[in-house]
Amino acid sequence: MQSGKATDIQLDFAGDLTIWRAFLAIAELGSLTRAALFLDSNQSLLSRQINALERQCGCRLFTRTGRGVELTETGAQILGPVRTLLEDAQQLEAQIRSNAQEPSGRVTVGLLPSIAHPLIGRLFSQLRARHSGISLKVLEGSSGQVEEWLTDARVDLAILYRYGASRPEHEQLLATVDSYLIGARGDKVTQAPDISFRAMHGLPFILPSSPNGLRNALDATARQERVTVSTVIEADSLPLFKSLVAQERVYTVLPLHAVWTEVEEGRLQAARIIDPPLQRSISMAMSKTKGPRKAVQSVAAAIVDIVDDMGRSGMWHSTEPASPSDASAA
Known part of the structure; x- marks a missing residue:
């Protein structure tokens, strides 16, 4: 049913789900190297993406350690919402694909x-x-x-x-x-x-x-x-x-x-x-x-x-x- 009014949602850096997917993988695996393998990407690209994301957020999301990376306090606070965001997006894609007559994707x-x-x-x-x-x-x-x-x-x-x-x-x-x-x-x-x-x-x-x-x-x-x-x-x-x-x-x-x-x-x-x-x-x-x-x-x-x-x-x-x-x- 039409309400006659559009939902006012404005997105800036939060709209790029690819970067947040990288953030989640790095946070869960604690390593840029392992995250790159999981995402079929490369470590230098992920590092640039996270650096760009931290600049957009205006704060550090990870601290580098001798064993890999760890979430900062801000990173830990947004981890749950980011995971929910990506899970909802995945569910939306699955729903759309399930309605398609022919299976598709890699x-x-x-x-x-x-x-x-x-x-x-x-x-x-x-x-x-x-x-x-x-x-x-x-x-x-x-x-x-x-x-x-x-x-x-x-x-x-x-x-x-x-x-x-x-x-x-x-x-x-x-x-x-x-x-x-x-x-x-x-x-x-x-x-x-x-x-x-x-x-x-x-x-x-x-x-x-x-x-x-x-x-x-x-x-x-x-x-x-x-x-x-x-x-x-x-x-x-x-x-x-x-x-x-x-x-x-x-x-x-x-x-x-x-x-x-x-x-x-x-x-x-x-x-x-x-x-x-x-x-x-x-x-x-x-x-x-x-x-x-x-x-x-x-x-x-x-x-x-x-x-x-x-x-x-x-x-x-x-x-x-x-x-x-x-x-x-x-």
Whole structure:
């Protein structure tokens, strides 16, 4: 209903929500460096923004310490209202987007390199065909990095490996993955489709350095089976693993999807490890505090479809997963 009178609201420096978002991140994290990582920005830009904000406010909002930054008395007083302001703005954006027919916005996905290669290309193609308003940002890293990005809300979705039967409640199981002994073309050890874990005794390996989920599981199983895993080189690079296995006649342990193309082209060989098997699961976790919800759910649903289709091709054992909305609500 029209009142016949406009609300008289005047804004000066309080109208720039981007600067206040930077203020909130720095205040909560206590560090320009960590805030820059969280905001996908850089430290010098944030420093200039805060200096400009303090000039506009006419007072200091932060004091610099040897460990980072701390709020001044004035900064502490406005922290609550600033947080409320940004939360209200986020709720407004979410309400507007929920009324839109098509999901839109940028969705950030964090995952391991061995999963990224087979997944991201198909995900991009599917989103471009079905949801052109969604843009993707992909971050590749180790398991620890992906976990940190999820905790710090730098990613909307995280695709992770999990070992053992249990996993965090908020995560959605996508697939179960066998581990394979990877050898060079023509290698006799990996010619058969399957290989007993005990047959790996004394073989020269290139493996990831600890701490690492696969390395921990492999070492634990080796102790249980009284098998010596002879690690001749440690590395944390998937391309290096493939190159050295092919050229130097060493071995490694990987999921089949990590070497799918090389095995199909005959450049590497893969024998599934059995007796006992060495399995891991692929799970998906959704951040509760980041990007456009409708777009994130659309990307999550597309990932579920693609993982299931890849399972039918033999890349892994797909599951009958719950819907992405169920996973986010857990």
